[in-house]
Structure formats: structure tokens, C-alpha cells
Amino acid sequence: MNASTVPETALGTRVLTRRERYALGTVSLLAIIAIWQFATGMGWINPVLLPSPLEIVKALIASVEDGTLFVNILASLLRVVEGFLVAFVVAVPLGVAMGLSRLTEGLVDPLLELLRPIPPIAVIPLAILWFGIGEFSKVWIIAYGAFFPILVNTMAGFREVERVHVRAAQALGANRFQIFRDVVLRSALPFVIVGARLGMSMAFIVLVAAELIASSSGLGFMISDARYKFRTDQIFLGMACIGVLGFGLNMILLATERRLLKWKTA
Amino acid sequence: MRSLATCERPAQRSAAISVRHACVRYGAREVLSDMTLDVRSGEFVCLLGPSGCGKTTLLNAMAGFVPLASGSIEIEGVPVTGPGGDRGMVFQEYALFPWFTVAENVQYGPRLRGASREELERITEHYLGLVQLPNYRDYYPNQLSGGQRQRVAIARALANQPKILLMDEPFGALDAMTRESLQQQLLDLWQAEPRTCIFVTHSVGEAAFLAETIVVMRSQPGRIHATIRNDNTRPRDRTSDAYFAMYRRIDRALRGEAMDEPQEVAAP
Numbered sequence: 299m300n301a302s303t304v305p306e307t308a309l310g311t312r313v314l315t316r317r318e319r320y321a322l323g324t325v326s327l328l329a330i331i332a333i334w335q336f337a338t339g340m341g342w343i344n345p346v347l348l349p350s351p352l353e354i355v356k357a358l359i360a361s362v363e364d365g366t367l368f369v370n371i372l373a374s375l376l377r378v379v380e381g382f383l384v385a386f387v388v389a390v391p392l393g394v395a396m397g398l399s400r401l402t403e404g405l406v407d408p409l410l411e412l413l414r415p416i417p418p419i420a421v422i423p424l425a426i427l428w429f430g431i432g433e434f435s436k437v438w439i440i441a442y443g444a445f446f447p448i449l450v451n452t453m454a455g456f457r458e459v460e461r462v463h464v465r466a467a468q469a470l471g472a473n474r475f476q477i478f479r480d481v482v483l484r485s486a487l488p489f490v491i492v493g494a495r496l497g498m499s500m501a502f503i504v505l506v507a508a509e510l511i512a513s514s515s516g517l518g519f520m521i522s523d524a525r526y527k528f529r530t531d532q533i534f535l536g537m538a539c540i541g542v543l544g545f546g547l548n549m550i551l552l553a554t555e556r557r558l559l560k561w562k563t564a
Numbered sequence: 565m566r567s568l569a570t571c572e573r574p575a576q577r578s579a580a581i582s583v584r585h586a587c588v589r590y591g592a593r594e595v596l597s598d599m600t601l602d603v604r605s606g607e608f609v610c611l612l613g614p615s616g617c618g619k620t621t622l623l624n625a626m627a628g629f630v631p632l633a634s635g636s637i638e639i640e641g642v643p644v645t646g647p648g649g650d651r652g653m654v655f656q657e658y659a660l661f662p663w664f665t666v667a668e669n670v671q672y673g674p675r676l677r678g679a680s681r682e683e684l685e686r687i688t689e690h691y692l693g694l695v696q697l698p699n700y701r702d703y704y705p706n707q708l709s710g711g712q713r714q715r716v717a718i719a720r721a722l723a724n725q726p727k728i729l730l731m732d733e734p735f736g737a738l739d740a741m742t743r744e745s746l747q748q749q750l751l752d753l754w755q756a757e758p759r760t761c762i763f764v765t766h767s768v769g770e771a772a773f774l775a776e777t778i779v780v781m782r783s784q785p786g787r788i789h790a791t792i793r794n795d796n797t798r799p800r801d802r803t804s805d806a807y808f809a810m811y812r813r814i815d816r817a818l819r820g821e822a823m824d825e826p827q828e829v830a831a832p
Contacts, residue, residue, distance in 0.1 A: 465629055466659040470673035470724050471649025480672070484663040561663045561704040 349531040354538070357531040366520070371539060373515040374505060377433070378547075381440025382501045388441075389448035389497070390490065396449075397456025397486070410449070418443030418504045422511055431512035436505070443504035447496035455489025456482065488559055495551045502544045517543070580605040580728060580760040581626060585635035588621050588786075595621045597785035599635070603777075606758045610765055610775035612818065618786020619764045620732055626762060627651050627730050639728065649673060652726030656733040658713040660705040666692070666716050667701035673724025691719035694753055711742040715749070722753065728760045735770070744802075747773055751798070768818060772810040773800055780817040790817040 306312060314322070331351050337343055338350035345353070361367035396403040422439055429435035459482050467477045509518025517536050524532035556563060581603040588596035596618040603609050611619040624630040626637055628647040637644045639651065653659075660669050670691050671684045679687065692698050695715035705713055714734055721729060734750075735743040747770060754761060765771055771778045771794075778792040792814055796806045 460659075462655055462657055462659040463661060465627070465647065466653060466655065466661070467672070468629070468647035469627055469649070469651060469653035469726075469730075470720070471676050472672075476676055481661065484661070487663075559663075561665075561706065564704040564707055 346528065346530060349534065353531045354534045357529070357535045361532070361535065367535075367539070370515055370517050370520045370536075371543065373519075374509065374517045374540075375543065377436050377440055377509075377516065378498070378501050378505050381437045381505070382444050382498055384437060384441040385444035385448055385497055385501070386494065389445050389493075390452050393449045393452025393490075393493075394456050394486075397453045398482075403453070403457075410446070414446050414450075418500065419507045422508055425508075426512060436508045436513065439508045440501045440504050444497035444501040447500055448490075448493040451489045451493025451496065452486070455486030455493075458489075459485050488555075488562065491551070491555045491558065495548065495555070498547055498551060499544065502540070502547070506540060579603065579638075580607070580640060581762070582638040582641075583622070583626075583635070584637075586622070586625060586637055587633045587635050588618070588625055588630055589633040594633075594785040596625065597787045599786070599788060601779065601788065601791075603760060603762065605640075605760055607777060608754060608761045608763065608775050609777045609779060610763045610771035611779050611781060612765055612768065612771045612814065613781030613786075613789075614766065614783055614818075616786075617781040617783040619766075619781050621786060622781075623730050623732050623762060623764050626728075627653055649677075649724055650727045652721030652724055652729045654714070654717050654721050654729065654731040654734045656736045658705070658710070658717045660713055660717055660720070662705050664704075665701065666697065666703050666705070666708070669705070669716055670720045670723045672720060687723050691723040692716075694722070694756070695719045695749065709742075710738050711746060714738065714746060718750065718753070722757070722759075726759070728762065731761065731763045733764050733766070736765070736767075743770075750774070755798075768811055768814045769802070771814055772796075772807060773802060778814055778817075780814065782820070789820070792817060 334348075335351050338345060338348060338353075349357075358367070392406070396406055418439060421442055425435045425439045425442075429438055463481050463485060464477055467481050472480065505516070506518040506521075509516040510522045513519040517540050520539075521533050521536040524530070524536065579602045581601070583599050583601040586596060586599040587594065599618075599622060611622060613619050621630055625632060626639075626644065628644045628651070661672070664672065667688045670688050671679075674684055674687050688701060689698070692701060695718055697712060697715055697719070700708065700712065700716070705716065708716065718734070735746050738746065751774065763770075763774060765774075775794055778794060779788055780790040780792065781787065782789040792810075794810055796804075796810055800807055
């Protein structure tokens with residue numbers, strides 16, 4: 299309750315400050331890279347299987363210079379954003395309807411429960427058969443992957459609006475619209491944002507899988523193409539880019555979350 | 565302190581709340597049975613009883629949250645058909661909107677009615693001052709202690725200028741010292757701006773300290789067992805004989821003993 303107390307874990311150890319966390323993370327990352335560079339530099343490891351960090355940096359510079367990295371990142375980013383937006387636009391209204399109406403929930407929920415355990419990666423072959431190997435197919439697969447986390451969380455958010463908050467608003471004279479705007483939406487928002495974050499990370503996982511199978515651009519393509527050419531350095535570069543990109547998108551969503559939900563962290 | 569003379573003026577003797585043969589059922593179970601009760605305008609009434617006696621249900625029926633199976637409840641002659649801003653509500657679990665700041669919570673009712681910016685400022689300042697939290701306007705509820713939250717909740721209810729203040733065990737979740745302090749603050753508020761108050765509690769001491777009228781209820785089905793008038797002068801002293809006598813009287817009623825005459829304090 300009191301923000302000024304020193305944060306402690308349940309076991310009484312002190313919680314790290316943000317700066318300490320960054321410092322420690324940098325130390326461990328640098329240590330890994332140093333060991334890696336040393337081991338490959340000494341010739342202990344076959345460089346075809348595990349190139350040195352320096353080789354990966356060289357691959358980075360080369361692909362930046364010829365522009366392929368940029369093209370691939372942009373292609374992947376575009377697909378993730380498109381697929382995510384499609385999923386969001388469909389899942390949120392459906393989630394709202396299911397959260398607020400028992401009838402809708404009763405009708406739709408059983409279908410969703412049957413579809414939900416099917417991993418999005420398992421629908422890739424079907425998508426290729428139905429929609430071919432073009433952009434539409436990939437966006438569809440990504441949207442399918444991002445859809446469920448957004449839907450399930452939105453539904454939970456709207457279902458778990460607290461009755462006492464609704465009553466408090468009613469006793470202050472709020473009408474149905476005002477209750478929806480000031481209570482229902484507000485209390486469901488954190489869930490929707492969490493759903494969006496999970497949906498985004500799922501979109502990323504599915505993106506790479508889809509691009510590995512059938513594409514001519516994107517980071518997933520870059521990785522699978524590099525495999526045929528035996529360019530392990532480019533494989534690592536592609537993986538690193540996916541990691542950084544996913545991390546960056548998550549940070550953006552986290553920052554949005556903090557802005558919108560100041561009241562939770564205050 | 566309110567003088568008795570004020571209470572007895574004809575205009576104030578009109579029933580603020582009039583409950584007639586009210587029944588509430590949850591399915592087949594009768595939670596509230598044939599309840600009849602009149603509350604004068606400006607009166608402070610405590611609904612007291614064990615868990616499950618229907619005291620909260622009666623309060624929720626007055627608030628319009630719970631429909632009646634039969635009978636009626638009228639507020640100043642107007643039948644209750646649903647919740648409304650004329651009946652302010654204070655909940656045991658505070659029910660502040662966690663996504664609004666303290667000021668936004670307090671302003672919520674007036675803002676819905678389209679109050680101007682200056683008016684909202686004035687209201688916020690006034691009511692946060694009344695509950696002694698003038699410097700907390702920009703805090704969020706989760707930054708406050710339980711007692712502070714409930715004070716904001718009271719300010720929020722009062723800021724909407726309700727005719728009636730309905731309180732559902734508002735101090736039940738607080739520690740004993742905070743509770744006594746808030747009881748006193750509530751009485752101060754009530755005396756500064758007299759308003760009909762219905763206060764649900766299961767604490768005999770709380771009822772003896774706060775109420776002018778104590779409605780003792782019994783369960784299965786919920787009904788009125790006794791109505792006790794508490795004319796002890798204010799400010800009430802929790803160590804006075806009059807307070808103990810009232811406490812004992814309420815306590816005996818609660819235990820179901822005969823309860824016509826006030827009990828004498830036994831000599832030591």
C-alpha cells in the first residue's frame with residue numbers, strides 16, 4: 299500500500315532496482331558473447347555449425363548494406379501487424395458480446411473450446427491449400443493465432459465486471475450507457491490489453507512458422523533460405539532479429555499498458 | 565447537534581422512506597418477509613441483526629438493486645422501481661472506481677448531471693475537506709488505506725446530494741480504532757448536513773453510538789423483531805451509563821429477550 303517502503307520478496311530478499319537489473323543483464327549477455335567468441339576463435343567449434351559473434355555482425359552489416367535485412371524485417375512486421383489487427387477487430391467485439399451476453403457465450407463458447415486446442419501451426423497446411431502461399435494466407439494464419447488470446451481475455455474482462463462497481467455507478471445516477479462507458483469498459487480494459495499482448499506474441503510465433511514453410515520474403519524466409527545456403531551466420535542473424543523485434547513490440551505494448559492503466563501501478 | 569425541536573417540525577415529520585409489507589424472495593426462499601417500516605426525514609436508522617437476517621437485502625431493496633416480490637417501498641412518496649441518484653450508497657467493500665482518481669470518484673455523480681468545471685472543483689474541495697482528505701485528490705484508490713478509501717466513498721456519495729444515504733456495513737472491514745474514528749466523523753457529517761441515513765451493521769455498539777432508531781431484525785425469514793428508540797443525547801459517550809444501558813437493551817433484543825422497558829443499570 300505504501301509506495302515508499304523498500305520492495306521485498308516474500309522471503310525477505312530485496313527486490314532489484316531497474317538499474318541493477320539492466321546492469322546484471324548486460325553482464326551476463328556480454329559474458330556469453332565473450333565465451334562464445336573465445337570458443338569459436340580458438341577453433342573448438344566447427345564454424346559452419348556455430349559461427350562466431352563477429353561473423354554474425356559481419357552478416358548483419360552485409361545484409362544492411364544490400365538492403366535485404368530491411369526488406370525482410372518490413373515484410374514480417376507488416377504481416378504481424380495486419381494479422382494482429384484482423385484478429386483484434388474480430389475478437390474484441392465477439393469477446394464483448396460473449397462477456398456481456400450469456401446467450402452469445404452459450405452459443406459460441408463450445409465451438410471455440412473445440413477449436414482452441416488446435417495449435418495455429420497445425421492450420422498452416424490447410425491455409426496453404428485453401429488460400430495458396432500468398433500474403434492472404436499468411437495474414438490469415440497469423441490472425442488465427444492471435445485471435446484466441448485476445449478473445450478469451452476480452453471475454454473474461456467483460457464477464458468479470460464487479461457488480462458492486464455497477465451498483466455504485468447506478469446509485470450515483472448513471473444510466474446504462476454511462477455505466478458501460480465508465481465502469482464496464484474501464485474494468486475490462488486491462489484484460490483486453492493483456493489479451494492483445496499475448497495475441498501479439500502468438501502472432502510472432504505463428505508468423506515465423508508460416509514464413510518458414512512458404513514465402514519469398516520475411517525473417518522466417520531469411521532463416522530457411524539461409525539453411526539451404528548453409529549460411530549459419532544468417533540463420534543466427536534472422537533469429538536475433540526476430541527476438542529483438544518481438545521484444546520491441548512487447549515493450550511498446552507494455553508502455554501502452556502502463557499509460558492506460560496508471561491506476562494499477564500507481 | 566440537532567435539537568429535538570427541529571426533528572418535530574411538521575415538514576420534517578413526513579416519511580422519507582416508507583416500506584409497506586415488502587417481501588423479497590430468492591427463488592423459493594423468502595429472504596425478507598412482510599417488512600413494514602417508516603423512516604422520518606433526517607432520521608438516523610441502524611438495521612441490526614445476525615448474518616442472513618435480510619438487513620442488507622432490505623437496504624438493497626431501498627436502493628433499488630433488489631426487486632420486491634410483493635409490497636412496496638416509497639421514497640418521499642415515490643415508489644422505488646430501480647436504483648437512482650437520490651439514494652446514495654456506501655458499500656462495505658468501498659466500491660471506489662479504481663481507474664478514477666480520488667477527485668474523479670468524488671465528482672462522478674455531479675459530472676453525470678452536467679455540473680460545470682467550477683462547480684466540480686468546488687464540490688471536490690468541499691467534500692474532500694469534509695472527510696479530511698483535502699490533499700489526496702490526485703491519488704488512486706489503491707494508494708489509500710481502508711479508512712481513507714471509505715472516507716472517499718462517503719464523500720463521493722454525499723457529493724451527489726442524495727436525499728437518503730444508504731450504508732451497508734461501511735466500517736465492517738476496518739480495524740476497531742479506525743472504525744470508532746469514522747463513526748464520529750460520520751456523525752459530524754450527518755449533523756453538518758442532516759440527511760436520512762440507513763446504516764446496516766451487526767455491531768451493537770455501533771448501533772448504540774450512531775442511531776436514533778435501531779431496527780433489530782431476525783432471520784429465516786428476515787423480519788423486524790424490535791424497534792428501539794435511542795434518545796441518548798449527543799455527543800454520546802461510549803463510557804457513559806446511558807450508553808451501556810442502551811447497549812444492553814439492544815443486545816437483549818438481539819438475543820430475543822423481552823424488550824419493552826429500558827433495563828436499569830444494575831448497582832454494583
